[in-house]
Amino acid sequence: MRYVVCVLVMMLSGCSLSLRLVSETGVPRMTVSPGNKTLLVGQEQKYTAERVSRNGMIRDKSNKVTWSSSNPSVALFFKFEGNSTIIAVGHGTTIITATVGSMSSTATVTVVASADLIALQRESTTRLIEPAEIEITPQVPLPPIAALEKNRFISESLLDADMSVLFGTRLNGDAVTDKGMQLHGKYDLIDHAWEGHAEGRVRWNEAYADTKRTSNAAREAYRLDTDWRELYVSTEGSGLQISAGLQQVVWGRADNLRILDQVNPLDFREFILPDLNDYRRAVFMLRAVAQVKGWTVESVYLPWFVENRYAVSGSEFFIPTVEPLIEQGFELRPTVYPKNSLESGEVGIHASRNFDSIDFSGVLFYTRDDDPVYRVLLPETANEALALQPEYHRQLQVGAGLAKVVAAGFVVRNEFSYIPAMTYNTRSTADGLTKSATLRGLLGIDYPWRDWLLSLQASDRFITDWKSDYFVLKHQPIYTFSSTGNSFSARLETRFAVTAMSGSQGQLWQLKNVFKPNDRVHFGCVIDLFNGDRAGFLGQFSDSDRVQLNVKYLFL
Numbered sequence: 001m002r003y004v005v006c007v008l009v010m011m012l013s014g015c016s017l018s019l020r021l022v023s024e025t026g027v028p029r030m031t032v033s034p035g036n037k038t039l040l041v042g043q044e045q046k047y048t049a050e051r052v053s054r055n056g057m058i059r060d061k062s063n064k065v066t067w068s069s070s071n072p073s074v075a076l077f078f079k080f081e082g083n084s085t086i087i088a089v090g091h092g093t094t095i096i097t098a099t100v101g102s103m104s105s106t107a108t109v110t111v112v113a114s115a116d117l118i119a120l121q122r123e124s125t126t127r128l129i130e131p132a133e134i135e136i137t138p139q140v141p142l143p144p145i146a147a148l149e150k151n152r153f154i155s156e157s158l159l160d161a162d163m164s165v166l167f168g169t170r171l172n173g174d175a176v177t178d179k180g181m182q183l184h185g186k187y188d189l190i191d192h193a194w195e196g197h198a199e200g201r202v203r204w205n206e207a208y209a210d211t212k213r214t215s216n217a218a219r220e221a222y223r224l225d226t227d228w229r230e231l232y233v234s235t236e237g238s239g240l241q242i243s244a245g246l247q248q249v250v251w252g253r254a255d256n257l258r259i260l261d262q263v264n265p266l267d268f269r270e271f272i273l274p275d276l277n278d279y280r281r282a283v284f285m286l287r288a289v290a291q292v293k294g295w296t297v298e299s300v301y302l303p304w305f306v307e308n309r310y311a312v313s314g315s316e317f318f319i320p321t322v323e324p325l326i327e328q329g330f331e332l333r334p335t336v337y338p339k340n341s342l343e344s345g346e347v348g349i350h351a352s353r354n355f356d357s358i359d360f361s362g363v364l365f366y367t368r369d370d371d372p373v374y375r376v377l378l379p380e381t382a383n384e385a386l387a388l389q390p391e392y393h394r395q396l397q398v399g400a401g402l403a404k405v406v407a408a409g410f411v412v413r414n415e416f417s418y419i420p421a422m423t424y425n426t427r428s429t430a431d432g433l434t435k436s437a438t439l440r441g442l443l444g445i446d447y448p449w450r451d452w453l454l455s456l457q458a459s460d461r462f463i464t465d466w467k468s469d470y471f472v473l474k475h476q477p478i479y480t481f482s483s484t485g486n487s488f489s490a491r492l493e494t495r496f497a498v499t500a501m502s503g504s505q506g507q508l509w510q511l512k513n514v515f516k517p518n519d520r521v522h523f524g525c526v527i528d529l530f531n532g533d534r535a536g537f538l539g540q541f542s543d544s545d546r547v548q549l550n551v552k553y554l555f556l
Helices: 002-012 114-126 145-150 216-222 323-327 539-544
Strands: 017-023 028-033 037-040 044-052 058-060 066-069 075-080 083-088 092-100 103-112 156-170 176-190 195-205 224-237 240-247 283-292 295-302 346-355 358-368 373-377 387-391 394-405 411-425 433-449 452-463 478-487 492-501 507-515 521-531 546-555
Touching: 083 103, 176 546, 373 411, 521 539
Parallel strands: 017 044, 037 103
Antiparallel strands: 017 028, 044 058, 044 083, 066 092, 075 083, 092 103, 156 176, 156 546, 176 195, 195 224, 224 240, 240 283, 283 295, 295 346, 346 358, 358 394, 373 387, 394 411, 411 433, 433 452, 452 478, 478 492, 492 507, 507 521, 521 546
């Protein structure tokens, strides 16, 4: 049944710094504020990213900025629900870099012990400051009201684009999996009262022209396709930011596992091999973010339901689900989708706050399962067969997450969710459906070692009223390990990851390398290896071990 596959895939898929873009000569530039900082070991400080348009309007751009640290053993960046935090983990100095498109700016962060910081403070309060040590920052005068009124329709725009050439093959050499190109672009238009954001990609894969290995449906779907990664407009005022359009929202801290991150459905055309952000589907939503007494509160409303999308028959990662039952004589009826009405929408709220060294978040999401369950329809006449009708059922999700920096730079992460009545397929009821309370949990540990970040995760699912006639198991433990780092002066980025499921379900081993000889050209190599019983969830793709090579050119 598709439901068994759906549940497995969903589990696997997952110093106050500010950035200011100012326009002084018609060309935006970036500065990191407050600049160079001294922190204590174990200290955390959040940052926000702001963009100042020509007419002086300031907008929060935290989720558009990429931050990096030249020495992860001194300070690390962790991204929690769109807000990033710098964590001082060891003595020393590191250079932090903020990047938006082709623009970047740096600042130096020094991490010391408490005794060293006290000595520095005493020195700064007892010695005389020489005039040469005083740095005066010239103030840019604000434009007069008349100038603002005259230029209120002046807008700014940012365009980023890259093109990749890809080639992939199975390691056994019996098939080419990738042979094509990908064009990816982002465009931001900023006006005095609103902002527009568009991000999309075009993918061409000539490997799907092989009529012997792929089906007509696979060729139509994957030989050439386009999709919007995001497409929305936003505005803000009085501490409230509102956006509407195709968007992606990430709730949760798990590394490629999904416990709280349930807002956006997924596209499994390449199974779970890409990074989660690359196969999350953008959906239309209304989104509002506000700061309320120290809390960051985010609410979303999704008026139209969008389901998970699985690989089509005849493609590389097609998974047979109801097909075996159809071969046994079952009839597959058309899918029943939710009605497009106000009351059929999905609504959720997410609240987060930092309490000293603990980052807390809570989630309440009135949604639908993005995977179908199959209702059994009894034949009305002797000539009819048993039928299966795919449906998408309502569910309420309540969850919370914690992250805390502990001794020696370790970061402990925890997530859990509770669904009081989740629908499952069973053999014991006439319609094949039943409901049961479901708990999901995850525990993760991160540790910085030299220029590497090591992460270990364990997750599980528990069905309270589970019986042996369910089409899913009572427990579903998944374990992951990953190490991510850089070398050769940050020119080479490497990620090694292992995903293991209990029993005979199998393992997935992945090695990803990206070499950046300069800021425009990136060379990538990805190796994916499957292991396990061929009847297992991961082991079924043992013949699909592959290597993928790509060259990316960035239009800076």
